[in-house]
Amino acid sequence: MTENTDVVVIGGGYAGVMAANRLTQRDDVTVTLINPRPAFVERLRLPQLVGGSHDAVVDYREILAEGIGLVVxxxxxxxxxxxxxxxxxxxxxxxxxxxxxxxxxxxxxxxPGAAEFAYPIAGLEEAQRLRPVLDAAPATAAVTVVGAGPTGIETAAELAELGRRVTLVCGEVLGPYLHPRGRRSVAKRLAELGVIVLDGPGAKVTAVTRDDVQLSDGRKVPSEVTIWTAGFGVPDLAARSGLSTDALGRLLTDETLMSVDDVRIVAAGDSAAPSDLPLRMSCYAAEPLGAHAADTVLSRIAGERPAPINLGFAGLCIGLGRRAATAQFASKDDTAKGFYIGGRLGAKIKEIGCRGVVKQLANEARKPGSYTWVKDDKRQELLRAKRGGGLPTAERTA
Structure with a gap:
């Protein structure tokens, strides 16, 4: 009689759902998904939730394989x-x-003042909390978005398209990931929407008050609603549990995504730091990492050696309201190229991407093991060079 294996997945986001679905390839594996919410959050759409054009949630019944136990x-x-x-x-x-x-x-x-007077939107409840604040603010109220990564840019564009007076405070550079050509495309669209973009060395926020945002060059930007999108953190669950983490709190793993402390614990998505060299925190990386984490567990159950991660990137698409976007293409090593697609075609690509990542989860639920992704061997070459030709072994035992 085959012994049953119990696998618990903590977190029901892009990585967790992909991992849970992929694990159902084996009938002798029981999968339990633990998540604080009863519905899946489309984090890619949180700026749209803030703008009122999408609720950013999907019923788990649409994307989770039958037989997976969901613990809320x-x-x-x-x-x-x-x-x-x-x-x-x-x-x-x-x-x-x-x-x-x-x-x-x-x-x-x-x-100073950011925690008291600014509204973060990295999570569903945070974005939902902001909605009534915006609804109650006069149409002429000054809105300041702090942070010029994809979330900040998209939020600024969504609100400006609704007629809001929006200032985007970049810190230093608008869209740091973008190639200069892609950055110019984004800047042009924001200007068309009336967004005031503050960038350069003097545009670092030094304080937030109830009425303004103060910058490092002494300027005070009037702000009745301040939205904070600068920086991301990870839950401290791993650190609190005595597991090894990086400086940000991500679980330290080897290249197979197994914890450096325990081969029975495998990480995926934004909370994983393989070889202390984590990939870009993104939905794009989360699903392949979730799939690879599941493959690592399945390999160990089968008594096989887990493979190292192999993930290539294609780029980044930034929505600029409902009618435009900039699709920034990249090399497989995640270096932005000079080629991009903007305007309405970019918006179509953005929407296809948002729908596509949810569709991939649903497809994996129906046919576990079918999901594939872009590969790139340069990471392993880089790690070999840094370690003098060696990689950490995946042949550890429990």
Missing amino acids: DTVTRIDATERSVTLATGGTVCYDYLIYAVGSGSADPSV
Whole structure:
């Protein structure tokens, strides 16, 4: 009689759902997904939620394979010795293998006043909390978005398209990931929408008050609603549980995504730091990492050696309201190229991408093991060079 293997997945985002679905390839594996919410959050659409054009949630029944147990709760501690997790409600769930896919959220801002007077939107509840604030603010109210990454740019564009007076404070550079050509495309569209973009060395936020945002060059930007999108953090569950993490709190793993402390714990998505060299925190990376985490667990169950991660990138698409976007293409090593597609065609690409990542989860639920992704061997070459030709072995035992 085949022995059953219990796998617990912590986190029901892009990485966690992909991992859970992929694990159902084996009938002798029981999968339990633990998530604090009863619905899947489309984080790619949170700026749209802020703008009122999308609710950014999907029913798990649409994307989760049958037979996966969904526990709506929060894990407060991982006991690696006992192979169990403690829930906020007081119960425990035991596991044979654990996939750590807790994702990321807003970083605690160190800027004086930001925690009190600015609204983060990295999570569903945060974005939902902002909606009534915006609804109650006069149409002429000054809105300031702090942070010029994709979330900040998209939020600024969504609100400006609605006629809001928006200032985007970049810190230094608008869209740091973008190639200069792609950046000019984004800047042009923001200008068309009336967004005031503040960038350069003097545009770093030094304080936030109820009425303004103060910059490093002494300027004070009037702001009745301040939205904070600068920086991301990860939950401290791994650190609180005595597991090794990087400086940001991501779980340290080898190249197969197994924890450096325990081969029974495998990480995926934004909360993973393989070889202390994490990939870009993104939905694009989350799904392949979730799939690879599942493959690592399945390999260990089968008594096979897990493979190292192999993930190539294609680029980044930034929505600029409902009618435009900039699709920035990149090399497989995630270096932005000079080629981009903007305007309405860019917007179509953005929407196809948002729908596509959810569709990929649903497809994996129906046909586990079918999901594939772009590969790139340069990461392994880089790691070999840094380590003098060697890679950490994946042949560790429990």
